[in-house]
Amino acid sequence: MQKNSNEVMVELIKVRKFYPPDVKALKDVSLSVAKGELLFLTGLSGAGKTTLLRLLYRVERPDRGLVEIDGMDVTRLSGKKLQILRRRIGIVYQDFKLLPKQSVARNIALPMEITGRKKSFIRKRTRDLLERLGLKDKINAKAGDLSRGEQQRVAVARSLCNNPDLILADEPTGNLDAENSDRVMELFNEHRDQGATILIATHDSRIYGLGRHRVVVLANGHIIGAGIKRNPAPDNGDCHQ
Amino acid sequence: MNFLLTILSQTGRNLLQTWGSQLLNLITISLSVLIFSFFLLTYTNMIQAGKQLGDDLRLIAYLDEEPSPALQKEYKRKILKFDAVKKIAFVSRKEAFERFKQELGTDRDVLADMPEDFLPPSIEVYPRRSLHSLTRIKAFSDYLLTMPGVLKVQYGRQWIERFYSFVRLMRIVVILSGSLLILTSTFMIARTIRLTLLSRQRELELLRLCGASSAYIRAPYFLEGALQGLLGAALGLAALYVLYTWITLQFSGSALFSFFPFTFFPLPVIAIIVALSTLFCAGGSFSSTRKILQV
Ligand SMILES: Nc1ncnc2c1ncn2[C@@H]1O[C@H](COP(=O)(O)OP(=O)(O)OP(=O)(O)O)[C@@H](O)[C@H]1O
Numbered sequence: 001m002q003k004n005s006n007e008v009m010v011e012l013i014k015v016r017k018f019y020p021p022d023v024k025a026l027k028d029v030s031l032s033v034a035k036g037e038l039l040f041l042t043g044l045s046g047a048g049k050t051t052l053l054r055l056l057y058r059v060e061r062p063d064r065g066l067v068e069i070d071g072m073d074v075t076r077l078s079g080k081k082l083q084i085l086r087r088r089i090g091i092v093y094q095d096f097k098l099l100p101k102q103s104v105a106r107n108i109a110l111p112m113e114i115t116g117r118k119k120s121f122i123r124k125r126t127r128d129l130l131e132r133l134g135l136k137d138k139i140n141a142k143a144g145d146l147s148r149g150e151q152q153r154v155a156v157a158r159s160l161c162n163n164p165d166l167i168l169a170d171e172p173t174g175n176l177d178a179e180n181s182d183r184v185m186e187l188f189n190e191h192r193d194q195g196a197t198i199l200i201a202t203h204d205s206r207i208y209g210l211g212r213h214r215v216v217v218l219a220n221g222h223i224i225g226a227g228i229k230r231n232p233a234p235d236n237g238d239c240h241q
Numbered sequence: 242m243n244f245l246l247t248i249l250s251q252t253g254r255n256l257l258q259t260w261g262s263q264l265l266n267l268i269t270i271s272l273s274v275l276i277f278s279f280f281l282l283t284y285t286n287m288i289q290a291g292k293q294l295g296d297d298l299r300l301i302a303y304l305d306e307e308p309s310p311a312l313q314k315e316y317k318r319k320i321l322k323f324d325a326v327k328k329i330a331f332v333s334r335k336e337a338f339e340r341f342k343q344e345l346g347t348d349r350d351v352l353a354d355m356p357e358d359f360l361p362p363s364i365e366v367y368p369r370r371s372l373h374s375l376t377r378i379k380a381f382s383d384y385l386l387t388m389p390g391v392l393k394v395q396y397g398r399q400w401i402e403r404f405y406s407f408v409r410l411m412r413i414v415v416i417l418s419g420s421l422l423i424l425t426s427t428f429m430i431a432r433t434i435r436l437t438l439l440s441r442q443r444e445l446e447l448l449r450l451c452g453a454s455s456a457y458i459r460a461p462y463f464l465e466g467a468l469q470g471l472l473g474a475a476l477g478l479a480a481l482y483v484l485y486t487w488i489t490l491q492f493s494g495s496a497l498f499s500f501f502p503f504t505f506f507p508l509p510v511i512a513i514i515v516a517l518s519t520l521f522c523a524g525g526s527f528s529s530t531r532k533i534l535q536v
């Protein structure tokens with residue numbers, strides 16, 4: 001983290017996003033995330049976490065303000081450049097966005113096929129990730145037949161398969177038990193060690209309570225607090241600065 | 242290479258998942274190709290037959306009396322003034338009688354009591370190819386009538402007129418059925434692909450979010466359309482060939498076919514039909530993906 005701390009991966013400056021008629025999802029949010037940083041976004045349900053992530057992967061555009069990834073103004077990107085940027089981002093969607101009728105293997109292969117990986121690479125990477133997430137025997141199961149927790153882990157595997165530069169994870173452990181949450185966090189930390197920048201939106205104090213990283217708290221579309229967690233925390237009240 | 246493989250396997254998956262409507266499409270396209278190419282085949286063969294008909298075409302000018310050699314020369318000069326012709330032949334009363342007798346064959350007895358000169362003498366004019374349009378032949382016939390001593394000019398008018406109006410009708414039928422073929426196949430393909438796309442909104446959204454290029458997203462559907470067009474045309478033409486073989490076998494002994502040889506399409510025409518069908522089906526899928534994939 002120290003090494004790259006002067007290089008910014010994600011930059012939001014005075015970003016505003018309102019939904020009609022009067023939902024103020026984000027009000028003038030500014031946030032800067034360094035390359036290689038792991039950052040947690042937390043806050044009550046409806047605070048605007050998902051909205052913030054959606055601005056980053058450009059399915060929403062801000063009403064006002066600047067959204068930059070790796071120095072590129074995301075709002076203005078389109079066509080080829082947007083495609084190339086998206087290939088560098090791994091996303092765990094809050095609703096997973098798995099293809100329910102397709103096999104687990106095929107779901108995970110999808111981003112790798114887009115980036116033109118070799119079949120042999122895809123097979124190996126899929127197997128490795130599933131093994132790490134305790135889903136080895138589900139590789140050929142239909143994604144729609146899995147339990148919520150299993151689906152969530154498949155979504156995590158898919159987000160990581162291309163070794164992305166930026167990982168945006170929306171509630172990646174919401175349906176997982178402690179053991180599986182640890183597996184997911186272990187994978188995320190490995191990718192971070194390899195240089196990935198990671199934003200995790202979560203209510204799960206178990207995962208942001210451990211280790212050394214920033215935690216940003218959103219409430220009603222504002223950032224009401226940010227701090228660096230160092231010690232295990234018993235509850236959320238602790239992370240305000 | 243990987244791109245191609247992925248596109249191919251995606252196309253395969255699409256086809257497998259929607260094989261029901263794919264089959265329906267294939268049948269529709271084959272049928273339209275069959276109908277269109279049937280009309281086209283009939284049309285081209287009729288044009289061919291028309292050419293043969295033209296070869297045998299002659300105008301017969303009946304004269305009031307046997308022309309003397311000097312008069313024959315004069316007639317020739319007048320006819321050539323109108324247009325160059327392939328051949329001019331004078332048929333005397335006697336020659337006409339002999340010919341008639343020949344044509345009657347075994348029934349020639351009926352002529353036994355007839356005088357040998359009961360048939361009028363005539364001039365037979367064989368026009369050149371350039372004359373074969375019907376209006377030209379009419380004009381020629383009118384011209385021949387103006388010559389002194391000509392009683393009547395014959396060229397099997399009714400038969401030829403009917404033939405040519407039928408050819409004209411066939412041309413319209415070919416054009417209509419061709420347009421219909423294009424409309425149905427592009428529409429069917431576009432519709433199926435639009436339905437597939439609608440049922441795959443999630444997958445398409447995901448592909449876009451993962452940074453897939455529009456070529457990557459569209460190529461499988463494009464390929465699907467092209468494949469439908471190709472296979473449909475091939476099947477339709479194969480069916481036509483079977484039909485063609487059957488018809489020629491049925492009529493193999495008949496006189497009709499010895500006059501007008503009924504032939505199948507030459508290879509270039511087959512290639513053009515297949516290529517056009519492929520093109521239009523691919524085009525149909527291309528247009529429907531453009532509408533849906535805008536983001
Ligand atoms: N497309 C939309 N149209 C209208 N309102 C929306 C839309 N998307 C989000 N909102 C509203 O914006 C606010 C922020 O939503 P968001 O999904 O960002 O919350 P969140 O922090 O992710 O909540 P949760 O923890 O429950 O996932 C909410 O009040 C939500 O109802």
Ligand SMILES: [Mg+2]
Binds near residue numbers: 049050
């Ligand atoms: Mg959310």
